[in-house]
Amino acid sequence: MPHVLLIEDDMSVRDGMELVLRRRGHEVDAVASGEAGLELLSRPCEGGIEIAVVDLMLPGIDGFEVCRRIRGRGQLPIIMLTSRGDDRDVVSGLEAGADDYVVKPITGQVLEARIRAALRRAGPVTRTDSDDFAGLVIDRAGLTVTKRGTPVPLPPTELRLLMELSAAPRRVFSREQLLELVWEHDFLGDSRLVDAAVGRLRAKLEDVPAKPRYIQTVRGFGYRFGPL
């Protein structure tokens, strides 16, 4: 079963979440600080960790920094746990590279659903061919993206978003559609997730992120891939 790294400084919340996740069959490593979590990730024998759930307010290095450091070394899916739903905190967390965020308090069912959705994004996509879009090669079988021969490492959410958009070039997707396709939120979700992921993708793919070629905004409707 999925191996979860849980970084949460409050003992009761940590214990409660650990309890919920274990009961659902997850293997859980629960730590109280960002430093401990990062150390655990860097240990070779603990390499089985598949997803990180990170609290935003932490003693020592905070959740944003933990997020940035995890992104710096790999593509591990990250769910950010915020104690407050302030836009500023949420947006900062997403920009630091989180794939999803949940606002506390949260029930076991919702946490489980979010973790499963995030893990599914990291799994294989249905179509298995390779497309070349003016130098941007998207290999759906190998789950890799290269730009003019250079590999572009993408975390699962961004990869999934790119796959969904590029599977139907020129088709306009609304934020809500993308939220459902990529994040599998079947309830009223938050378009900030989509905007943040598009922003990160552009930063990695586009030559001039302010004038995107690949992922274009259709004002008032959403996003589309191309036309190139």
Next chain:
Amino acid sequence: MRSRKGSSTERAAGTGAPATGARAAPRARRRLPRLDGLRGRLIITVVVVALISAVTATGLAYRESREAVLKRAQNAAVDDFRSLVEGRAAEFDVPTDPRSMARFATDISSGLHGSLVVARYRDYTASSDPSADRTRITPELRAAVRTHTRVSLQRVEYGGKPWLALGAPVGLEAPAGRGSPGQPSGVEIFAAVSLAEEERDTAELVRSVQGGLVPVVLLAAVLALLAARTVLRPVRKLARATRRLATGELSIRVEEKGHDELAELAHTFNETAGALEHSVGELREQEALARRFVADVSHELRTPLAAMTIVSSVLEEDADQLTPDTAHAARTVSAETAKLARLVDDLIEISRFDARAVALTVHELDMAEAVRATLAARGWTDQVVADLPPGIRARLDRRRLDVIVANLVGNALRHGAPPVTVTVRAADDRLTVSVADHGPGLAPEVARHVFDRFYKADSARSRSEGSGLGMAIALENARLHGGTIELAPPAPDTGAVFTLRIPRRTESAS
């Protein structure tokens, strides 16, 4: 908050309209002198006082000088008359005849510059001018001459002009010398001397005084103006400062100049403003503390609530395997925890509004789609009749629109009666979203407080699902968009109708 000057002192009135022109504009008319104003009253009073004193002084002076002039003329006339009469009396025989009487009269008349002279002896009357009107010689004068031996005189008005009527008995000889007539001869002599010239002189005096009256009144008006300014300028400054104080500019102070009553008033004003500023500052501080307290408490509650929520979800999942009592307890704890979590969420949201720490995240969206998503997300699609014309687009904060619509529909479903309808309409640059139910509507007392925080229409329902903050939050969200939420006035056959009115395009700034 409006920026405030550290310790602003009123500028001099001479700088014209105050810098805050918009507020002062309607007061511009007071710069014109108004007769019913303090200044007008002061000027009128001073001018009237000056006029009264000038007229009185002129009147008195005129009377005195006229009297003096006439007296002198009179004395001269009496002296002339007496010496003429005494001089001619010697040549006069008694009993006399009309001819000598007429000559006598004519002689005296020529000595008196042609004045009318009348001589009487018994039944004879001789006149220097027989055709002249002799009414100037009044019976009183005649009586006086009969009883006095000296010259009698009377001032009379004749033909609109002042005259001096003189009369004396003519004595036969004057052994005791001048001024002491001798034996009465029975002849009486009268003369009417014109005083017109003297009257003209005094009239000239009045005219010159009248000419001086106008400059005096003007001078008085100018002095009154100056006096009014010295008094009114500080008063006006105080009035302006009071107005600014009333609009919340609590740091305003006025200049305290001199040691008069106005300075005292300015001092009192400054003290009052200082005290007001102090207490308002304290109140604001207390309010800020209270708000921060609510926010802090809410945030502190979040962490234990997070633990309780996640653990109670375990309890609820396992409830089926517990004994009925324990299962009931587990479900109750879980439900109450969820309620508490929602209340804390709402409290945090409202304290964010109070701290003005909310910002809009605006996206272009399709209204029909957005409202449908709100209904679907809460499982209300089957309970609500939605009238959502396609193609209405708007730039709004989607999450906040969701909060508003969810609150309105949720309230209608909870407190109203089905069918509940949601209607979206657009007109020009504004949108309306109406939520109507078919219940009994809201009592006026309830309607008045429906947007109040923690207001519960029915005390028996005080433990309802809502936190009591929902409508207040919905209204704050509407206002954040520059919109309103209104409750339609009660009408027959309809229940409560809440209408959100909101601009179609909202800017991203908070």
